[in-house]
Each structure stands twice: as C-alpha cells, then as structure tokens.
Amino acid sequence: MRDEERSAPVVVGETYEVSIDDIAKQGDGIARVKGFVIFVPQTKKGDKVKIxxxxxxxxxxxAEKVE
Incomplete structure (x- = not known):
C-alpha cells in the first residue's frame, strides 16, 4: 500500500454510499467519507449515490458513480 492510501479512510476499488454535499469548481460533485473529500463526476448537490x-x-x- 502506498503512503497516500494509508492515511485515507477510503480504498481504491471499494464502493461507498455517499451524499453529494457540494460542487467543485470543475463541476464534479463532492462527497465526504469521515471528512475525506471525494470528487464524483456526473453528480449534483443533494444526490445520494453509490460510488x-x-x-x-x-x-x-x-470516484465514479455506480448503479
């Protein structure tokens, strides 16, 4: 595991249920897991999605949105 992955509360390849609570300048939705920011394209504020x-x-x- 690389150093940057160790300090994060999320893991590459894992899925999480999140709420999009903000929008980044680039237009991606912003979700948080234990305060850790996750950028999720093709989402909007208020969405509850699996990523x-x-x-x-x-x-x-x-992250990407999954069905």
Missing amino acids: KVNKVMRKFAF
Whole structure:
C-alpha cells in the first residue's frame, strides 16, 4: 500500500454510499467519507449515490458513480 492510501479512510476499488454535499469548481460533485473529500463526476448537490473509488491521493480521492 502506498503512503497516500494509508492515511485515507477510503480504498481504491471499494464502493461507498455517499451524499453529494457540494460542487467543485470543475463541476464534479463532492462527497465526504469521515471528512475525506471525494470528487464524483456526473453528480449534483443533494444526490445520494453509490460510488466506486478509482484513485486515492493524500488529501482527496476520485470516484465514479455506480448503479
């Protein structure tokens, strides 16, 4: 496991049920797991979605919406 993955409360490949509580400048939805920011494209504020984490960085992660 890489250092940046160790400090994050989410894991690449795992799925999570999240609420989109904000929108980033680039238009991606922002969800949080234990305060950790996850960017989720093709979502809007207020959405409750299931996501799959694609990439974990030190301070944030990227995920995709899954059905």
